[in-house]
Amino acid sequence: MREITDIFKAISEQNRVRILLMLLHKSLCVCEIKSILNISTPTVSSHLNILRKAGFIEDTKDGKWINYRIKQNITNQVVIDLLDSLVKWYADTEIMQNDLAQIEHVDRIQLTCNN
Amino acid sequence: MREITDIFKAISEQNRVRILLMLLHKSLCVCEIKSILNISTPTVSSHLNILRKAGFIEDTKDGKWINYRIKQNITNQVVIDLLDSLVKWYADTEIMQNDLAQIEHVDRIQLTCNN
């Protein structure tokens, strides 16, 4: 029971929902997410950790960067159902549309990730 | 967007999920809920207020008591979908089975609600 409410808690914060919606369209590194959400790197890292523990995402190494993406083989039915629903529920929101437009033009090479 | 995360917040707390699952089977008053969750009356009242603001429940008067029940004409699609999923997600949990067994035998007349 605690496990399920932790999944709900994970999507109860706007920045984390924005991260999930972006990752549903494209894998991203911490500094790319930071550049869109305009919050500090440690805060992004903390949100990613919460989403990972809840079972939504996983990470893979890519040179200097760590790519975060939606988990590949999800077995938890709550997580499966919620990922499926999130796009539908947030489709009409302006913030999601803006974020998705922005990730198309994000370039990690040009980002200075510590500032 | 804020409105949707508030809905997730509402179901991110175990006592509130237990209340929703019970109300999906039977309307209940504050003191009946209190007798099952073993928390104080004001705390139950606060949880019900959060669930009401999120759009899950409504209340009707019944003599001395106020009956809380699942909202009758829900238009918010997130709330509709979540109520539909909650039973499925929690069906296997021991707490839910215990709670549902208990509400069958609850008798508001015998409960002393202020203690």
Next chain:
DNA sequence: TTTTCATTTAGATAATTATCAAAATGTAAA
């Protein structure tokens, strides 16, 4: 009209959470 009693509100407190700056880590490139 007074009393009773279910519920809500107020006020206080302890726990949790989102956040940041600074320091640590770890790895790829020079």
Next chain:
DNA sequence: TTTACATTTTGATAATTATCTAAATGAAAA
């Protein structure tokens, strides 16, 4: 083997939340 830099961890702080007791409210019954 240094250096550079993306990310994580640490430590601190402000905001939010769950909870309680005590007081207030409001309506039904006596």
